[in-house]
Amino acid sequence: MKGILGKISSVPVVLGLQVIASVVLVYFILNLNILPFRYVLIIIAVLLVLLGLMALLMRKPKKQPKHAKGSSRVSAAKIISVLLSVVMFVGSAFVARNASALSKVTGDNTTTTAISLVVMKDSSYEKAKDLEDKTIGINPSVNEDNIQTGISKLKKEISYNEEDYDSFADMGDDLYDGKIDAILIDYAYATVIEADHEYFESDTRIIWTYEITEENESTDSDKDVTSNTWTFYISGVDSRGSLNATCRSDVNMILTINPESKQILMTSIPRDYYVTLANAGQKDKLTHSGLFGTDNVVKTVENFMDIDIDYYGRVNFVSVVDIVDALGGIKVYSDKSFTPYTNRSIKISKGWQTMDGEHALAFARERYAYASGDAHRVANQQAVLKAIINKMISPAILKSYTKILDAIEDSFSTTISDDDIKELVKMQLDDGAEWDFQSSTLTGTGKMMTGGYMIPNRKLYYCIPDEDSIKENRGYIEKMLSGEKLDLD
Numbered sequence: 001m002k003g004i005l006g007k008i009s010s011v012p013v014v015l016g017l018q019v020i021a022s023v024v025l026v027y028f029i030l031n032l033n034i035l036p037f038r039y040v041l042i043i044i045a046v047l048l049v050l051l052g053l054m055a056l057l058m059r060k061p062k063k064q065p066k067h068a069k070g071s072s073r074v075s076a077a078k079i080i081s082v083l084l085s086v087v088m089f090v091g092s093a094f095v096a097r098n099a100s101a102l103s104k105v106t107g108d109n110t111t112t113t114a115i116s117l118v119v120m121k122d123s124s125y126e127k128a129k130d131l132e133d134k135t136i137g138i139n140p141s142v143n144e145d146n147i148q149t150g151i152s153k154l155k156k157e158i159s160y161n162e163e164d165y166d167s168f169a170d171m172g173d174d175l176y177d178g179k180i181d182a183i184l185i186d187y188a189y190a191t192v193i194e195a196d197h198e199y200f201e202s203d204t205r206i207i208w209t210y211e212i213t214e215e216n217e218s219t220d221s222d223k224d225v226t227s228n229t230w231t232f233y234i235s236g237v238d239s240r241g242s243l244n245a246t247c248r249s250d251v252n253m254i255l256t257i258n259p260e261s262k263q264i265l266m267t268s269i270p271r272d273y274y275v276t277l278a279n280a281g282q283k284d285k286l287t288h289s290g291l292f293g294t295d296n297v298v299k300t301v302e303n304f305m306d307i308d309i310d311y312y313g314r315v316n317f318v319s320v321v322d323i324v325d326a327l328g329g330i331k332v333y334s335d336k337s338f339t340p341y342t343n344r345s346i347k348i349s350k351g352w353q354t355m356d357g358e359h360a361l362a363f364a365r366e367r368y369a370y371a372s373g374d375a376h377r378v379a380n381q382q383a384v385l386k387a388i389i390n391k392m393i394s395p396a397i398l399k400s401y402t403k404i405l406d407a408i409e410d411s412f413s414t415t416i417s418d419d420d421i422k423e424l425v426k427m428q429l430d431d432g433a434e435w436d437f438q439s440s441t442l443t444g445t446g447k448m449m450t451g452g453y454m455i456p457n458r459k460l461y462y463c464i465p466d467e468d469s470i471k472e473n474r475g476y477i478e479k480m481l482s483g484e485k486l487d488l489d
Contacts, residue, residue: 011058014078021088022047028095033422036430054081101405106418109216111293112245115150116187117208128208134181135161137171143186153210168192188246188291195455216295221310225420226427229258229481233312235294249290249297256480262433268378268441274462275304284453311416319411321357326403329354330387338369386437393428438488443469
């Protein structure tokens, strides 16, 4: 036994372990590919110095008594070397995990439709089997292919009586009145029922769901994101299902990014903008285009703005909280004090302040505290995004990198590739440049009217676009794309 332990703890074995740990760590750092090469060279140099130092300390002096000072030094060096190896193996696992997390949120170009079986919250139904031989309301003419797929899957589990509707309003009324026991819907259309039943989400329960994931039309861009100007669309959603589940797009912003001039143009679009939906060819609120997937939102914006969008990202509101907290808070200016309508438990103070995630999200969603309503909310959203980006491009990104990935892993997805994101991070770490932010917002005139595609017979608020504003903002983006530097502020 002593012989085996002696061999394991011998100098060649201990140093060999350190060599392997060093090589493994360098391999995973190179594979992660976010550090400029000079940083990698520094890491390699440090690892070589540590290896050389341990080898030097483990050299046994000639003709030294067994319990002399040199023997204690060798033992201590072996212990330190083993500890360094353990730290490097843990670090390698840490780096590998980060690479995996990044790949999960990038290169995603799918849309998920959730076909859900919904009952009233106070009903006795807990699972689909409880609805055997009961009456289920269905609107088979909307999102027909996916609804039929959901019907087929549900019929394999239970037998039921089907009540067909051509109106979500009537179907919602009958569910509330107890005339039917449940409804089977593409849950994105819950927003239509909410037009007549404001608390539909809290009044009901989902007891069965079948998700259908589909690949969107490819939107790959061949631009070099570190040298070409490119556009990135942000769709902010309050998704009730998986991140890619179809739902309203409540935050809509185009980022035009020039990596050469280090300038970012933030162009916000009101969620209630009355535009032609790409999938339907009829007009409705821009936010409703998200009910047919983020890809449809992007195409809708491309059509009425007459521009090309290179990439898009979809972010759930909860990720804003997690990202800001992972960054240790962000510094934002508020021009007034108020209690947010989305979170009455907190208070936003006037002036510059460091906001945690909950405060930042409430600030970004506030509109009722301002006379200009949605216009001021858009300005707040831009302020929060600017603060997040500024914190992310600072050296703090290195110590917060893992926390940020944890924050976005299940609440953010983007069509941009992980290689492009790595190149952007590497570029920023390499030059450490400050970025100039420019802000602009499309404008329009508020109007209560009927006739929207999704809810045609209900009077709703819409923002009628100002065509001059569209033309002006298109011009700003085109100038950026041609290499010009803007000065709007």
